[in-house]
Amino acid sequence: MIRTFALIICLIIFTNLKAQTDEATIKKIYNTSLTNGKSYDWLNHLSNQIGSRLSGSLGAERAITYTKEELEKLGLDKVWLQPVMVPRWVRGAKEYAYIETIPGKTNTVNICALGGSVATPALGIKAKIVEVNNFEELATLGKETIEGKIVFYNRPMQADLISTFDAYGGCVNQRYKGAVEASKYGAVGIIVRSMNLRLDDLPHTGSMTYDDIPVEKRIPAAAISTKDAEVLSTMLELDKNIKLYFKQNCKQLADVQSYNVIGEITGSEFPNQYMVVGGHLDSWDLGDGSHDDGAGVVQSMEVLRLLKESGIKPKRSIRVVLFMNEENGLRGGNKYAEEAKQKNENHVFALESDAGGFTPRGFSFDCNDANFNQVLSWQQLFKPYLIHYFEKGGSGADVGPLKSEKNVLAGLRPDSQRYFDHHHASNDTFDAVNKRELELGAATMTALVYLFDKYGIK
């Protein structure tokens, strides 16, 4: 009886000690990030000293050099560059567009070429416009209505969805596949309403595809600001015969050499089990890519720094991977997974931050039930930091290719309400990132990495 009692007491003490250690460690991680963090300084440099980092650009090159040097300063066990060939698309001179109501009477609108689009002919394109909300409508109108015209995709993001990523998901096919679909019916160009829930004057770029359409048959594709999309739609309602003129000067050049930037703390017990944290180093060219994905880059770097600063010696090998070319090719993410497979590296865990530097709310997971239940058992540890969102769902584009049957992929889920105000637009800039929100995200990622490293993957 007494023995049983003593055992229970011991168990209670032991359990409490263990719990307290995790609590104390996680508190230290958050405190360090908020009072002695490096993420905001790194982002300041990436955004304000380097700027936009489109794959193959000088900015991307400088970002590789800078982040490699900064990782080297952290005293990690290894830092290296992983070569990867990337596409190089350049915007050229700023785009120009106007609505022509009667010859000579024009109304300028704000557009930008979609990433990967061809240029217009040197003198631009002027044509009548057909507004549609989806591909079904396009098909119904058919060749007789579409041929020789510009297709204007104007389906707005759905405001009553709580996650703005869901709203984005419901619209983005217009941007990605719009040119391919419109080409089928002889359109001469497409204009897509910007993926933005606000009404403002900024066009938002983003990737698109031509599938296997031969280069000479590709039609130019541009995004129009949400305000100008409303203007254009209203003017079309008043007069179907108005025309849109647009000129863009972009170009797809030959692939160039680039790199993923990788740093590693080698595991003390299971060095052959790899845990990855990452974001993408490339960005679109209009802003400075502070939210997309400068934030994810510096948060991922900060995870390794916070582990060291908090005196945590991971059992497993923790890698930060700064992926190149997420935006228009995913070559970096694919390359990393490909080499990992070739080398038979066992990637047990990968966490991506690519949803903006806003207040973290939690994570989504792509994993089996055992691991997900383990995560749920940790929820209380995150409560003091107002981290409450733990759901199954996607992880991230760059870590996705690492998926195996047994491993855990995860994505940081920050508050999404403001994200698409800035996404792929000229206002994705440093001033839109709040220092504390960024730092809370880095700490939240570190806490999850710490727990998975300590308790392992099921």
Place this chain on the structure above:
Amino acid sequence: MIRTFALIICLIIFTNLKAQTDEATIKKIYNTSLTNGKSYDWLNHLSNQIGSRLSGSLGAERAITYTKEELEKLGLDKVWLQPVMVPRWVRGAKEYAYIETIPGKTNTVNICALGGSVATPALGIKAKIVEVNNFEELATLGKETIEGKIVFYNRPMQADLISTFDAYGGCVNQRYKGAVEASKYGAVGIIVRSMNLRLDDLPHTGSMTYDDIPVEKRIPAAAISTKDAEVLSTMLELDKNIKLYFKQNCKQLADVQSYNVIGEITGSEFPNQYMVVGGHLDSWDLGDGSHDDGAGVVQSMEVLRLLKESGIKPKRSIRVVLFMNEENGLRGGNKYAEEAKQKNENHVFALESDAGGFTPRGFSFDCNDANFNQVLSWQQLFKPYLIHYFEKGGSGADVGPLKSEKNVLAGLRPDSQRYFDHHHASNDTFDAVNKRELELGAATMTALVYLFDKYGIK
């Protein structure tokens, strides 16, 4: 056996039906707020057509007229003004301050008078500075060090607290009581580090007290921007003999007549049970008071509109109360509670929104366990909207005086990370409010009001 089984089935069906109805109603509330809301338009008018609304100012007067008119348009059962006398403090010409290292060599710093402060003499004050972090330090230094000098309170907000309101609570006594404490030791003025977690150039005003110090003995009090607080502190470390000059032109005038603005939907079953939603109509004078508390005002108005738009006929009487003078007197909140008591009105519930128009995270409650447990039983209904914070704690300054043993007081708790970047400063402006975040807050408040009206107070 079969009867029991049938009863269980019925119970399950009934429970599900009930739950579905609540789910559908709440979904409708959120959808309406996000797709057909009025809060953002109202805030646009309050912020950009009226501007700052310090008690007794023309702005406050115009805000009363405007919100009363807008409430009248909603077809409520009653809309009225409740008279209340309020203090009237005016800033006068902009403040001016510099650090003097040697005579003639000066360095301008950004300050603003604290609300309620006296002016400096017409030619300003120039004196040596004593930097302290708290009142204990002040007492230790005593009269011999302090007399004839300016006391500089420089305790920063604690960055490792997750709730920035906790960090504010840990610092604000410097601002509120700093002049009283420094007066005890013969200081000629005080300068307080702005209540702001960021380093920037903006001084943040706010209320202060002189307790019972006679008018002629009151010393002027100002806030200094966080960046300039750092500069001043560094310069003091280099040379204790530098001086600070400051001049401010503010004035406390006689009390003036003002009003709380009140609208009511009279309850269909229990008209004598009152449920209040409110924010404060007054603001500080430096920005346009969009977050503090334009957001709370328009969200509270929107609660009544969303109830109507969603076809909800409340059983209890729902009042929106736009309180006057929260910032520098709380006269409106006290007046409302006083009259409620005189008229023996049974206020069963009151919800305040006065923590900014950011993404809502939940509520804090001041109520008994039975009511709190009822709230916890509703948590799942809020989950689709990422509302997760339900804790006991304070409610709000304006609804506080309504506290009784049985009733429920609550405060909306939005994400707090960015709040003190704007609080009481010239950048508390409309552009810092995100439309969706504001609308989500209004819907979240409405959902809580709907549930308490439907299920009653325990």
